[in-house]
Amino acid sequence: MSWHARLSLHYTREGERSVARFRHDGPLRILQSLWPEGDGVCHNVLVHPPGGLVAGDTLQVEVRAGAGSHGLVTTPGASRFYRSEGAAAVQDVRIHVEGGARLEWLPLEALYYSGCQAENRLRMQLDRGAELIGWDVAALGLPQARLPFVRGNVLQHIELQDAWLERGRIAAGDARLLDGPLGLAGHRCLASLFFASGEEIPRARREALLDAARAAIEGHPLATSAGATAPAARVVVVRVLAPLVEPALQLLRAVRRAWRPLAWQLPADEPRGWTI
Numbered sequence: 001m002s003w004h005a006r007l008s009l010h011y012t013r014e015g016e017r018s019v020a021r022f023r024h025d026g027p028l029r030i031l032q033s034l035w036p037e038g039d040g041v042c043h044n045v046l047v048h049p050p051g052g053l054v055a056g057d058t059l060q061v062e063v064r065a066g067a068g069s070h071g072l073v074t075t076p077g078a079s080r081f082y083r084s085e086g087a088a089a090v091q092d093v094r095i096h097v098e099g100g101a102r103l104e105w106l107p108l109e110a111l112y113y114s115g116c117q118a119e120n121r122l123r124m125q126l127d128r129g130a131e132l133i134g135w136d137v138a139a140l141g142l143p144q145a146r147l148p149f150v151r152g153n154v155l156q157h158i159e160l161q162d163a164w165l166e167r168g169r170i171a172a173g174d175a176r177l178l179d180g181p182l183g184l185a186g187h188r189c190l191a192s193l194f195f196a197s198g199e200e201i202p203r204a205r206r207e208a209l210l211d212a213a214r215a216a217i218e219g220h221p222l223a224t225s226a227g228a229t230a231p232a233a234r235v236v237v238v239r240v241l242a243p244l245v246e247p248a249l250q251l252l253r254a255v256r257r258a259w260r261p262l263a264w265q266l267p268a269d270e271p272r273g274w275t276i
Contacts, residue, residue, distance in 0.1 A: 002056030002087070003027060009061070011042060011101070013068035018042040020071060028059060037269055041070045045271075046107065052080030053089035055117065061093045065101035065130070072104040074271045078139075078245075079107065083115030083152070090119045097130035099198065102264065105134035106256075106271065109189075109245045112140050112154050114147060114172065121157040126198035126234075133259060135252050137191040139245045140170065140178075149178075149188060160196050163234040187225065187241040191248040193255055195263060200233040205263075209236045212258040220251050228255075 005026030011018055017039035022030045031045040048059065065071050081089050091110070097103050105122075112118055122136060136158055141149030154170040170177065177183040184190065195201075195209055213228035213236070220226070225241040238255050242248035257268035 002054070002058075003050060004058045004060075005048070006060045007046070007062070009044065009046075009063045009071075009073070010066065011064065011069040011071035011103070012066040013101075016040065018069040018071060020044050028061070034272065036272060037267070041072055041266070043072045043074075043271055046073055046075050048075075048079070052082050053091065053118070054082045055084035055089060056087040058090045059092065061091075063093070063095045063103065063105070065095075065097045065103045067098045067100045070102040070104075072271060073106065074274070075107040077108055079110045081110065081112045081116040081118035081120075081154075083113055084117040086117075088117040088119050088155075091121065092119075093122045095122070095124045095132070095134075097124070097126045097132055097198065099127040099129035101130050103130075103132045103134075105132065107135075107137075109137040109139050109191075109249065111142070112138065112149060112152065114141055114149050114151050116152040116154065118153070119155040119157070121155075121159075123157075123159045123161070124196060125161045126196055128198045130198040131263070132196045133194070133256060133263075134196070135191065135193040135256075137245065137249060137252070138189065140172075140188040143188055143244065158192065158194075160194075160232075160235055163232045164196075164237075166192070184241060185225070187243055189240075189242040189245050189248045191240045191242070191252055193238040193240075193252045195236045195259055197234045201230075201236070206230050206233070206236060208262060209259060212262050213238050213255045216254040216258050217251065220254070222247055222251050226251060 005028040007028040
């Protein structure tokens with residue numbers, strides 16, 4: 001039996017406090033709201049009790065940040081796409097940030113088990129004056145458990161409406177992509193961190209974000225397989241290739257710690273529960 005779960009999460013500004021309300025259908029939940037930084041930023045943990053997706057499972061998540069609000073969404077652990085026979089397992093996330101709002105989309109990694117048929121989609125709509133810091137972390141197989149990614153397919157889709165689109169299919173049998181020097185070069189974790197805006201980021205601010213990211217990358221063990229670019233005027237992206245998840249996430253977290261005070265004049269705090 002396949003699961004079809006839906007969750008709608010809506011942040012609003014009420015006085016000085018950002019608050020979250022949600023509706024759900026199926027095994028998808030939001031835990032209690034927390035304000036560890038004060039009333040202005042509402043932290044939430046997105047939980048999928050079954051713990052993973054198999055053939056035919058679909059998770060649909062809609063996040064909306066209303067004007068003036070600031071929401072932060074993370075997860076308690078990795079999302080898992082298990083071996084599937086037949087239909088694909090799908091995670092479909094749609095985000096809408098209204099003008100004057102901020103959102104941080106920071107789920108932990110997606111693990112793609114050998115034999116999976118997976119689709120992971122993230123679509124973002126940002127109104128003028130809206131900003132977002134988010135990431136996507138994909139891990140192919142379980143190298144440390146000696147369970148490599150030798151069968152299956154993964155479709156990755158990351159989109160900032162009208163500005164930026166990255167879409168690709170990773171097939172376990174594509175040795176040129178997985179192991180070639182112009183592909184993943186033998187790495188099995190690929191991660192992207194992005195700062196996105198609903199309008200063109202002024203050049204000086206864009207360069208400051210790039211400089212901060214490059215300073216965090218410089219000297220890091222993954223410096224030779226990471227880089228920061230601005231593929232469009234509304235987005236700055238850090239991309240990382242790594243043999244394992246942990247060092248990739250450590251680098252993304254370091255860049256986020258640099259970006260948060262620079263872009264938003266907020267402390268470089270991290271969500272409770274992160275242990276990496």
